[in-house]
Amino acid sequence: MIIKINLLFILLFALLIPVKAQDSVLINTRDSVVIIKEKPSIYLSLVENVGNSDDKKQDFLLRLTNNTRWAIRVPTGNSYFAKSKIITLFDGRSVFALTDNFQAEVNYQIEKKTPNDVNKISKNNNVSNSEITTSIVIPRPSLFYYSWIPSGTSIIFRVSLEYASKEFSIYVPCNFEWQTNKNNTEPNEPDMRIYLRIADLEGLVRIDRRMP
Numbered sequence: 001m002i003i004k005i006n007l008l009f010i011l012l013f014a015l016l017i018p019v020k021a022q023d024s025v026l027i028n029t030r031d032s033v034v035i036i037k038e039k040p041s042i043y044l045s046l047v048e049n050v051g052n053s054d055d056k057k058q059d060f061l062l063r064l065t066n067n068t069r070w071a072i073r074v075p076t077g078n079s080y081f082a083k084s085k086i087i088t089l090f091d092g093r094s095v096f097a098l099t100d101n102f103q104a105e106v107n108y109q110i111e112k113k114t115p116n117d118v119n120k121i122s123k124n125n126n127v128s129n130s131e132i133t134t135s136i137v138i139p140r141p142s143l144f145y146y147s148w149i150p151s152g153t154s155i156i157f158r159v160s161l162e163y164a165s166k167e168f169s170i171y172v173p174c175n176f177e178w179q180t181n182k183n184n185t186e187p188n189e190p191d192m193r194i195y196l197r198i199a200d201l202e203g204l205v206r207i208d209r210r211m212p
Helices: 002-033 202-208
Strands: 042-051 058-066 072-076 085-088 094-097 109-115 131-136 145-149 154-160 168-176 192-197
Touching (some): 094 145
Antiparallel strands (some): 072 145, 109 131, 168 192
């Protein structure tokens, strides 16, 4: 009887160890990757409203912060090689990267949420969401570049005032350095998206009031 109890205790103890180890790995993984623990790993934030010479056309500035210990890359409208610095990635690659606080032309994307017109939907259809999300096509040249953002740094980019209404969301596609290979391609790796809802930017309320 004592032998059976001991065997049962050993079996339960063996099963508990992997669970505790897994929890420890999950907790330590984020702590080892994120630089400022209270902040998201990668995020967008409002810098300020910026007026052009023509007051009818006004942009606002957003900051893209890389709060991880890896470099990330984002699509931009220019290579910026002449204004970049060389950094070394974890796999030994040397790449051109943007400097901290650099203002770049980032190829951001826009999504718009509009209310669902439930009256136009058949009763046989199930409506699971009261809003419809559509992508807004932003005219840009077909040629674009990838710019690297080093660990612990941020860049700034302009966004058109026409997207400063609460129904819009902005996102920037990006890749971590470990998603790319030595040819700077990402075989079968999906783009990540860094989202920001305009409705979450309290500083843009006064811009919204200028909208028609």
